[in-house]
Amino acid sequence: MGITVGIVGCGSITRFRHAPEYLTNPHVDEIVFFDRNRHRAESLVKEFGGRIAESFKELIQDPAIDVISDCSSNEVHHIHTTQALMNGKHVLCEKPLAVSTEHAKTILEAQKKSGKKLMVDHNQRFTKVHQKARKIIQSGEYGDVLTFKTTFGHGGPESWSVTKSNATWFFKKERSHSGVAGDLGIHKIDLVHYLINDEIEEVKSFAGALDKVDENNQPIEVCDNVVCVFKTKKGRLGNGSFSWTYYGEEDNSTTIYLQKGIVKIYHDLEDQIIIEQPGGEKAKYELEPIQTNDHQSNTGVIDAFIDWVVHDIDPPVKGEDAYSSLKVVERILEN
Structure with missing residues (x-):
């Protein structure tokens, strides 16, 4: 099964973790990049190959794309991940799942309604x-x-x-x-x-x-x-x-x-x-x-996500786990 991956957000987390790990996964054929700042997407295409989507809508409505990595900034996770799920894509979302548990509930509801897989990048597991x-x-x-x-x-x-x-x-x-x-x-x-x-x-x-x-x-x-x-x-x-x-x-x-x-x-x-x-x-x-920002190595996150999509092997962390952690962060900020 050859998988085409769409990535929204072309910052450091995409460059150093998501893109190189997708590139080395044997099931992945192509990466499609989208960023509001087009030059960032262009830079990653030069580095990793693949192609550019001109808009987020184009990315999630592309029938060739099977999965989406949501590497956008925190405040739009609930928008990008929800819309990707509802357009029939499996989603790997960066942490935190959302900026609030209310927004996170929207994502979890979309996951249940769509029947698609949702994993969150809590890579310490x-x-x-x-x-x-x-x-x-x-x-x-x-x-x-x-x-x-x-x-x-x-x-x-x-x-x-x-x-x-x-x-x-x-x-x-x-x-x-x-x-x-x-x-x-x-x-x-x-x-x-x-x-x-x-x-x-x-x-x-x-x-x-x-x-x-x-x-x-x-x-x-x-x-x-x-x-x-x-x-x-x-x-x-x-x-x-x-x-x-x-x-x-x-x-x-x-x-x-x-x-x-x-x-x-x-x-x-x-x-x-x-x-x-x-x-x-x-x-x-x-x-x-331990992996650090200065010393990158394969996290295993991408491989686990793709194994879940291709072989239905349950990953160590799902959307509900991320929701539980987000509840604690909310309580920290309330104090």
Whole structure:
């Protein structure tokens, strides 16, 4: 089965992740690019081949296109993804699924009505390390989960975004909406749900724009730091720190505290999982390094999405999972 892919939005996430991963997938024959700024689509066609759609309508109404990657900015996900689904396309949507749960419900309703597949790019579920950690935690060998802590921070999106400046849409309230909470925090919220098979229900948080400024040298309109305390449906307690102001090495670590040990994930560059037991014993696992903005590798997201479309193999994350994480982000921003 030869698949033609349509991509809406030709920024960095398309250039560094979606386009190259589609290109290396054996089931994909062609990529069709659309961006409001046509020169961005032209640039990606030069780099990856394929062709350009002159409008979003042309993209989603093209009968040759089987699937759509929605790589547009946050505020239009509910428009692009909904319309793509209703035009008979399977959709891989970038996170967050939408800027609000109300908009996300519109997407989920469209998915049910259309009968098409909807996956969301919560890529932390796809690392070998997190999949192994989940198996260890779920095995019960170390008892039940009691508490947890998780962190995701780097120096900010302005060096990653296509503009390479602090005029990036990530800093704009009307486009980003949720700042670092919806950019980095939502990844780790989804990961916690996945690792411990539970859902965060209560949130206490502090959020602020502590250091980032926009192109006018004014404090940005969204949060660049968030610190939270969580309680899950099953009564587990945890905390999260999410930041665009870690001006050094990226921190993407998580710790799960169980009755009979501690599982440390991505604390060590070489041993990505370390299990510490009460008697001092340690078990270490060397699997793969974490992907960062500076060190790209195949995420497995595109391959899982295409496997779902072609072979009906369920992926690790679907629209409903993304909705659960978005609910937590909303609670963070309400505090």
